[in-house]
Amino acid sequence: MRVIIVGAGEVGFNVARRLSGESKDVVVIDKDSQALSKVSDSLDVQTIQGSGSSPEILKQAGVGEADIFLAVTDKDEINLIATFFANRISPKIIKLARIRNEDYTKYSEMFTEGDLRIDTIINPDEEVVDSILRVMSVPGAVEINDFVGGKVRLIGVKLPEDSPLVGVSLMNIRDHFNDVDVVIAALVRNDRLIIPGGLDTIEKGDIVYFTCIRDQQERLLQCAGILSDPISKVLIVGGGNVGFLLAQHLDNKKYHTRLLDNDPERCAVLSEKLDRVIVLRGDGTDQDLLKEENVGELDMVISVTGDEEMNILSCLLAKNLGARKTITRINNFAYIPLIQPIGIDHLVCPRLSAINSILHFVRQGKVISAVSIKGEEAEALEAIAQENSGIVGKPIMDLNLPKGTLILCFQRGEEVVIPSGVTVIEPNDRLLIISTHKNIPKIEKALTTKLELY
Structure with missing residues (x-):
């Protein structure tokens, strides 16, 4: 399999790393020589310096003989132009493009045929919002993924110490779930992932990944001793694309939602577009403001600004003030292993979401x-x-x-x-x-x- 990747940023680099490790033929294109140096120094892939929106560069990369074409730069326009020329040179190649701007995504029907055809538009912002909504639907979970058209869920949960499953071997696990169909997919113990066998035993402190039919989710959690009140009172920090999309989903009677942003003009736009959501102007790291908004009484604080250090700090402050659950948005892969050990409950990563797509x-x-x-x-x-x-x-x-x-x-x-x-x-x-x-x-x-x- 030959894969052409336009963009050597975090997404392009990590996709290239995954695929080169599987002995696939990968070519990475980018104008930035430093980004390409990082790729060539770390990975066994071909690199070409130049614009992915140049048909000459695409021909040089061998797009005519490639199986898959990925345009994943941070610029929607470059991704669109690169895909256009890839279509002209190799109409049958599978094409994926990272597109975030709503001005383009709301016209997605235009990208289904002809020179503008894109097999899949990757919108990391929408993927991140979907991830947050899944976590909110099961407050006790650390990770949730849906499969088989939403009929099956893979739910990662940190078991409480008094869970009836602690000390149970996996060969006997079904005895503890009555008529619930369940498979233990994985265990995380001391930050190490284990794909278990029948002789493995669940221990205190394990994060357990359950596979279950979605309709049986509530009974599974009860049998595992995981009882958690539903999420109702929410604070979103950051009114950008992700914050606004999330607020739209939570703009109903089920949730009492507040949205905090530091830009007065953005706050005015958000107030106009949202109905039940209360829009506040301020900084998510302002401890006095968080106290004034009674953050300690909230079920969840979700920090999704474009500044990941601010996201981490706002969540830590909220947690310290008594917020029940926190979710932070992270872009830098190096930060991912640090999030839960410092006390933040969940993380979402647009770049990892793009890679999964x-x-x-x-x-x-x-x-x-x-x-x-x-x-x-x-x-x-x-x-x-x-x-x-x-x-x-x-x-x-x-x-x-x-x-x-x-x-x-x-x-x-x-x-x-x-x-x-x-x-x-x-x-x-x-x-x-x-x-x-x-x-x-x-x-x-x-x-x-x-x-x-x-």
């Missing part, structure tokens, strides 16, 4: 979606089992899955099945597989050939 297009086989778990340590893949796949026609126990890989569930027709060891995968089953990153190439081969998984 891209991943399933570069996965071989009929992959529908792909999501990174705990940063990048593991990946959950949703894929269609094909007739010629090595995982079809055998009981799961005989597939010799490599250590660190689990088939979590599958959809057959309209039915979602949580499998056992004797379950046999059939062609056209819609599978959900979790695997450590190093096993992904093996999973891709098994999805497309008769190659065994071991």
Whole structure:
């Protein structure tokens, strides 16, 4: 597989890093020589200095022979022009473009055919808002991802010390869930991710990733001893694109929402566009203001300004004043491991969301979606089992899955099945597989050939 990436920023670099580690043929284009030096010094990929919106540069990169074209610079206009020329040079190539400006995204029907065709528009802001809304729907969770058209959820939860699951081995786990269908997909222990086997035991302090049918979510959480009051009173810090999109979703009777921004002109615009949301002018790091707004009585403080240091500080101040839950927006990947240890409950990362949007297009086989778990340590893949796949026609126990890989569930027709060891995968089953990153190439081969998984 040959992949052309326009943009050597955080998104382009990390996509290139993921794909080059899987022995894919990657070319990165950027005008910035320093950004390209970082790429070439760190990764085994080809780099070309120049504008991705130049047809000459695109031809030099071999776009005519490429399988996938990614335009992921921070400039929507460059991404659009680069995609336009990629279409002219290679109409059949799969094209993805990072587009954030609503002036473009609201005309998405224009990007479905002809020279402007884009297979997928990646809007990290919308992805981030969706992530926040999922977390708000399960206040006790640290991470939530939806699969199988929203029918299946992968929920990461830090178990309370008195949870009835503490000390239970995974081979006996279903005894504690009555009629709830559940699979333990992963454990995070001492900041290390484990794809568990039947002999593993849940310990105090573990973050447990449950796979369940969405309709059974509430009963699962009750059986695990996770009881949390719903989110009602919310403060959003930052009235930019993400803050405004989130406020629109929370602009209803279910939530008592306040939106804080430091720009008086922006506050005026927000007040005009929002109905029930109270718009306040001020700084999220102003402790006196936070006290005045009774932040200690809030269910959740969500800081989504463009300044990640400010986001971190506002959440820490809010938490110190008594706010129940906090979510911070992070762009710098280096900050991700630091967030929970310093006391912030959740993080959202537009750049990681953009990478997740891209991943399933570069996965071989009929992959529908792909999501990174705990940063990048593991990946959950949703894929269609094909007739010629090595995982079809055998009981799961005989597939010799490599250590660190689990088939979590599958959809057959309209039915979602949580499998056992004797379950046999059939062609056209819609599978959900979790695997450590190093096993992904093996999973891709098994999805497309008769190659065994071991």
